[in-house]
Amino acid sequence: MNSTLMAPNAQYQSCIDSCNKCMQLCEECFRMCLSEPDVKAREHCIVDLVDCAEICRTAATTMARRGYHANDICNLCAIICDECASECSKFNDEHCRMCADACRQCADECRRMRAM
Template sequence: MPTMMKTHMDKYQKCIDICNQCITECEFCLDACLHAPDVDKRVECIELLKDCIEICSISAKYMAGNSRFASQICELCAEICDACAAECEKFEDTHCQTCAQICRDCAAECRNMAEAHQF
């Protein structure tokens, strides 16, 4: 049984890691945006950051639990990460640009995982 668990964690580990990294960057960006002087112009960005944090967390949990729905959740995660990246890219702050890049990386890895592990 332990080898079986190691195998399913191995196939998801890269995606789990990038989802966790995305959560961290989005949390940092969210805090910075909430304290930005133009916070009123960042409402859409703030909402997408919150969505991205949640879906990345759910994706990591579903993969860690080897859920049969992990691929579908990761497909949705990729879509939300791309939307978050597009919104963050509208702002020139370093935290927004860094977050956008991590979101793009996460979306790509989630798509790779979902395609490779379709049930």
């Protein structure tokens, strides 16, 4: 790849990977929350999961094309990931724990990217 235009690739790559992983875990957690016995208690969490998956996806694609507002989108992605992690942390099942971890890692990567 043309390293002049697209650099610094390594810094983007780590954040894109975290966004893609967070997107996947949010979508999986969304699906599994729907079949939990206490699904009625999870409305806020489920909405956050769908929102978080979407902003992660938007962040990943915008970084990949080196969009001019990628840093702003990463900033917002970090905020939504933190919120989603907070909601998922209210539940003790493994998919919520794994998803909360992925959200926190993605938020950290996005804050690092935002500051670049």
